[in-house]
Amino acid sequence: MQPCHDLHLHTSLSACCQLNDRTPASVIALAESMGVSTIGFADHIWANPGISPSEWYRPQNEEQISRLRSQLAEVSTPLRVLVGCEADMIAPGKFGIVPEFARTLDYVLLSCSHFHMKEFVAQPPTDAPSDLARQMLDFFRSGVASGLATSIAHPLFPFGSRDKFAQAISSISDAELEDAFGLASEHGTALEITPVFIPPEIDPPFSIDTPVRFLSIARNMGCKFTFGTDAHDPAGQRRLPELAMVADMAGIHDEDVLNISSR
Numbered sequence: 001m002q003p004c005h006d007l008h009l010h011t012s013l014s015a016c017c018q019l020n021d022r023t024p025a026s027v028i029a030l031a032e033s034m035g036v037s038t039i040g041f042a043d044h045i046w047a048n049p050g051i052s053p054s055e056w057y058r059p060q061n062e063e064q065i066s067r068l069r070s071q072l073a074e075v076s077t078p079l080r081v082l083v084g085c086e087a088d089m090i091a092p093g094k095f096g097i098v099p100e101f102a103r104t105l106d107y108v109l110l111s112c113s114h115f116h117m118k119e120f121v122a123q124p125p126t127d128a129p130s131d132l133a134r135q136m137l138d139f140f141r142s143g144v145a146s147g148l149a150t151s152i153a154h155p156l157f158p159f160g161s162r163d164k165f166a167q168a169i170s171s172i173s174d175a176e177l178e179d180a181f182g183l184a185s186e187h188g189t190a191l192e193i194t195p196v197f198i199p200p201e202i203d204p205p206f207s208i209d210t211p212v213r214f215l216s217i218a219r220n221m222g223c224k225f226t227f228g229t230d231a232h233d234p235a236g237q238r239r240l241p242e243l244a245m246v247a248d249m250a251g252i253h254d255e256d257v258l259n260i261s262s263r
């Protein structure tokens with residue numbers, strides 16, 4: 001299968017994007033040259049006035065979207081361009097986006113595993129991989145049932161603890177995974193297929209079998225999937241075709257991909 005869309009694209013609006021020239025126009029031009037027909041912008045955002053953002057999130061407020069929309073107004077393209085965001089959560093039930101704002105977007109990617117933000121996101125009680133796994137599952141279950149997320153960004157991938165990914169996932173039983181993904185399926189919340197699932201060639205801290213195991217279970221439970229490179233630069237964006245390998249290994253076919261419609 002060929003990934004038909006890339007719904008996780010960052011621009012210079014994201015504070016972690018190092019490039020000043022990563023504009024919507026440059027992202028769109030590259031997508032056109034790659035033959036991708038649908039793309040979606042997913043800059044970081046904190047859009048919940050009820051929970052104070054971290055200093056990092058503070059400038060990345062609701063205005064991210066109006067800034068993006070005004071930049072997009074300058075671009076003409078045959079591509080289908082969707083306006084989304086990457087929203088976050090700091091604990092189960094505590095989200096960085098409210099439903100009213102989510103409804104103004106074409107879609108919401110919700111991150112449920114930004115554990116590298118140690119001062120902001122609730123941490124597991126100990127350093128044990130099994131505790132990390134519990135924390136990830138609690139966040140994930142809350143995220144998929146929140147009604148906020150179209151798709152879960154980089155599901156069950158522990159940012160800040162990549163070296164514990166394999167051990168954490170292997171501490172979760174098939175039955176627990178079936179239960180969590182059943183919940184996602186029931187709520188119509190999709191899961192993202194992301195390049196972080198592809199282990200680096202040098203000193204890989206995990207094997208591809210780790211994500212393939214849970215993605216296969218998710219597929220069997222009826223989950224839908226989205227593709228997202230999480231690209232902050234052109235090299236990242238060019239990785240989209242690599243995601244086909246992950247999908248193929250997990251038995252994910254075209255009919256398992258979320259049919260995303262713009263609002």
Ligand SMILES: [Zn+2]
Nearest residue numbers: 086111153154
């Ligand atoms: Zn993320």
Ligand SMILES: [Zn+2]
Nearest residue numbers: 008010086230
């Ligand atoms: Zn991202």
